[in-house]
Amino acid sequence: xxxxxxxxxxxxxQILLPEIGGIGQKKLGKSSVGLVGANSISxxxxxxxxxxxxxxxxxxxxxxxxxxxxxxxxKSRNPNIEVRVYSPKNLKEDIESWVxxxxxxxxxxxxxxxxxKLTSACQLTRTPIISAGCDGSxxxxxxxxxxxxLTSTPPLHSTKNQKNWVENMVPGLIGSILAQHxxxxxxxxxxxxxxxxxxxxxxxxTLLNKIPYKDPNCPTCHITS
Amino acid sequence: xxxDAFIDITADNCxxxxxxxxxxxxxxxxxxxxxxxxxxxxxxxxxxISLQDENYTVSKPRADGNCFLLTVKKP
Ligand SMILES: [Zn+2]
Numbered sequence: 001x002x003x004x005x006x007x008x009x010x011x012x013x014q015i016l017l018p019e020i021g022g023i024g025q026k027k028l029g030k031s032s033v034g035l036v037g038a039n040s041i042s043x044x045x046x047x048x049x050x051x052x053x054x055x056x057x058x059x060x061x062x063x064x065x066x067x068x069x070x071x072x073x074x075k076s077r078n079p080n081i082e083v084r085v086y087s088p089k090n091l092k093e094d095i096e097s098w099v100x101x102x103x104x105x106x107x108x109x110x111x112x113x114x115x116x117k118l119t120s121a122c123q124l125t126r127t128p129i130i131s132a133g134c135d136g137s138x139x140x141x142x143x144x145x146x147x148x149x150l151t152s153t154p155p156l157h158s159t160k161n162q163k164n165w166v167e168n169m170v171p172g173l174i175g176s177i178l179a180q181h182x183x184x185x186x187x188x189x190x191x192x193x194x195x196x197x198x199x200x201x202x203x204x205x206t207l208l209n210k211i212p213y214k215d216p217n218c219p220t221c222h223i224t225s
Numbered sequence: 226x227x228x229d230a231f232i233d234i235t236a237d238n239c240x241x242x243x244x245x246x247x248x249x250x251x252x253x254x255x256x257x258x259x260x261x262x263x264x265x266x267x268x269x270x271x272x273x274i275s276l277q278d279e280n281y282t283v284s285k286p287r288a289d290g291n292c293f294l295l296t297v298k299k300p
Contacts, residue, residue, distance in 0.1 A: 012244045015244050
């Protein structure tokens, strides 16, 4: 924990916000995020998150060098945070134990198989999760996904393997919106987390915010749209 | 005048003046009062407005040497 004076200086703009204040700022400092994926979605997310003062981080990516690089950038932005880097190969625990140590898991893997695995592990351990991804000009953020709905209503991302609309623009934007979602969540976790989708299409500039995402026949989630 | 807590922000500049007062008030309970010692100029102009914006009841400033005293009540 940094000294009180530098803590106040660093976060003064957030402490001034009625929605955060000193209480919210301390809450963020005690929060932890398990971030999956070291890529152009997780980079802006991570940097905004550490700037906001989320205290403890775990970064999981098959490429330890990408993860270490991102961890280094994050520590340069805010040296008071704690970051640990993990690779799926070197994971000592099972995925359930890994997810449940965090206040929230952020899946930026942009990979449907990993997304399903993480979603199931989070549901089993009652760990909050937000998933995000993009393909071409479309990006999405899925809050509290349901494993059944994810499996029965296939991926939000297409498999067309389009080229990025503008290099890194859509992932950058999605990563930034994701940071806002996660910080709001950490400050005030919703009582009931129902699957909600935020969708962005760059070519038409359409942002659909928090629409229910579920398979109508899902036996486990009961939300009305 | 009776007060539950006291803070001197004459050594601070805006916006740290309000940050300090706000953090102090967050530690206090509803109904308690805080006396704030602050400078004229920017602090006396800004701090009461910021407090009122966050629903605190603020007294009229009283002179205290070259400085001012405010009493703030937590809603
Ligand atoms: Zn479902």
